[in-house]
Amino acid sequence: MPFVTIQIGEGHSIEKKRELAKAVTDTLVETLGTKREWVTIHIDEFNRDNWAVGGELHSDKHPGRHAEKSA
Amino acid sequence: MPFVTIQIGEGHSIEKKRELAKAVTDTLVETLGTKREWVTIHIDEFNRDNWAVGGELHSDKHPGRHAEKSA
Amino acid sequence: MPFVTIQIGEGHSIEKKRELAKAVTDTLVETLGTKREWVTIHIDEFNRDNWAVGGELHSDKHPGRHAEKSA
Amino acid sequence: MPFVTIQIGEGHSIEKKRELAKAVTDTLVETLGTKREWVTIHIDEFNRDNWAVGGELHSDKHPGRHAEKSA
Amino acid sequence: MPFVTIQIGEGHSIEKKRELAKAVTDTLVETLGTKREWVTIHIDEFNRDNWAVGGELHSDKHPGRHAEKSA
Amino acid sequence: MPFVTIQIGEGHSIEKKRELAKAVTDTLVETLGTKREWVTIHIDEFNRDNWAVGGELHSDKHPGRHAEKSA
Numbered sequence: 001m002p003f004v005t006i007q008i009g010e011g012h013s014i015e016k017k018r019e020l021a022k023a024v025t026d027t028l029v030e031t032l033g034t035k036r037e038w039v040t041i042h043i044d045e046f047n048r049d050n051w052a053v054g055g056e057l058h059s060d061k062h063p064g065r066h067a068e069k070s071a
Numbered sequence: 072m073p074f075v076t077i078q079i080g081e082g083h084s085i086e087k088k089r090e091l092a093k094a095v096t097d098t099l100v101e102t103l104g105t106k107r108e109w110v111t112i113h114i115d116e117f118n119r120d121n122w123a124v125g126g127e128l129h130s131d132k133h134p135g136r137h138a139e140k141s142a
Numbered sequence: 143m144p145f146v147t148i149q150i151g152e153g154h155s156i157e158k159k160r161e162l163a164k165a166v167t168d169t170l171v172e173t174l175g176t177k178r179e180w181v182t183i184h185i186d187e188f189n190r191d192n193w194a195v196g197g198e199l200h201s202d203k204h205p206g207r208h209a210e211k212s213a
Numbered sequence: 214m215p216f217v218t219i220q221i222g223e224g225h226s227i228e229k230k231r232e233l234a235k236a237v238t239d240t241l242v243e244t245l246g247t248k249r250e251w252v253t254i255h256i257d258e259f260n261r262d263n264w265a266v267g268g269e270l271h272s273d274k275h276p277g278r279h280a281e282k283s284a
Numbered sequence: 285m286p287f288v289t290i291q292i293g294e295g296h297s298i299e300k301k302r303e304l305a306k307a308v309t310d311t312l313v314e315t316l317g318t319k320r321e322w323v324t325i326h327i328d329e330f331n332r333d334n335w336a337v338g339g340e341l342h343s344d345k346h347p348g349r350h351a352e353k354s355a
Numbered sequence: 356m357p358f359v360t361i362q363i364g365e366g367h368s369i370e371k372k373r374e375l376a377k378a379v380t381d382t383l384v385e386t387l388g389t390k391r392e393w394v395t396i397h398i399d400e401f402n403r404d405n406w407a408v409g410g411e412l413h414s415d416k417h418p419g420r421h422a423e424k425s426a
Contacts, residue, residue, distance in 0.1 A: 025126030043121040050327040055309030096339030114334040167268030185263040192398040197380030238410030256405040
């Protein structure tokens with residue numbers, strides 16, 4: 001009963017989320033042999049003001065980057 | 072010092088959250104014998120576009136369901 | 143589709159975990175009206191060397207406390 | 214900078230974990246167009262005594278199932 | 285490759301988040317000797333209606349407290 | 356009521372964990388002005404077979420690195 005949490009920058013379209021949920025589920029079914037209906041995916045979007053690498057906020061580091069690209 | 076995270080679909084009223092926090096805390100105190108003031112509850116609401124079971128988004132699977140019922 | 147994570151000190155018996163999982167599931171079904179089979183519970187046990195309140199490790203603060211009581 | 218947490222039953226071999234980490238990373242790179250080196254995967258294994266669906270511990274529900282199959 | 289999640293009440297300014305991300309990263313680098321660029325910080329803000337201690341919602345317990353102070 | 360989860364490679368000594376919990380708590384108190392006793396720290400250690408960056412397990416990438424250094 002895999003439970004997968006995917007933390008990505010906010011701003012992805014529902015089409016992209018639909019594609020992501022399907023693709024990651026496919027990958028788990030193929031790799032682990034688990035039943036498809038047992039796989040739960042949670043897309044946990046973060047605001048780029050709330051994510052830092054190397055001590056610098058993502059929104060400071062890449063001010064002009066669109067959310068879709070900053071995943 | 073139990074810390075409980077409850078992930079549910081968004082859209083519950085504050086009355087329902089108040090009832091939920093109280094009831095889950097009661098259950099932990101009764102079951103584990105922990106002190107009431109040591110129990111922390113975090114209600115972590117998800118958007119139904121961000122949750123998938125069996126590779127399908129919750130908002131695609133149940134388009135007409137109200138958030139309150141889709142917990 | 144509630145997903146509940148319960149972080150407690152390690153050392154509880156399987157009987158206690160069974161009771162806890164059942165009781166918290168009952169509480170969610172009663173409070174939220176969700177279907178029973180949709181509730182997932184994850185008991186995430188922590189080592190008392192890895193948990194601190196007020197900057198002090200739980201194992202330093204309560205050296206003689208049994209895990210079962212320190213939930 | 215996607216961060217992915219995969220919660221599965223414990224007992225998978227390192228070969229299976231290696232395959233899983235690679236496959237999920239591939240899926241994120243293809244789906245989101247993110248840079249490969251930005252993807253972090255955390256495989257968070259749970260003991261089957263600590264996971265319940267519908268109020269019943271996984272180890273009670275499937276006592277004879279091997280961990281590898283119960284993912 | 286430390287990954288740090290900081291759950292605090294919502295409503296902090298970006299200046300405060302910037303200061304927090306930098307200060308916690310500094311602390312990890314000094315304490316663990318890890319490389320600065322390996323540290324990721326996620327500030328996960330919660331709504332005070334969704335957080336309870338001792339069975340009481342934070343927003344009920346401290347109705348007049350500002351988010352900035354209620355961290 | 357900040358709740359901080361620090362995910363690091365396993366194998367740190369209790370002295371190092373004590374120092375880490377104290378230092379991160381100090382940092383939160385100074386930065387956010389929160390009360391010391393409200394800060395909870397959870398050190399969540401991962402096995403290096405269960406962590407991958409860029410699709411490669413940490414234990415494959417750095418086979419000779421000691422856990423203490425691989426934080």
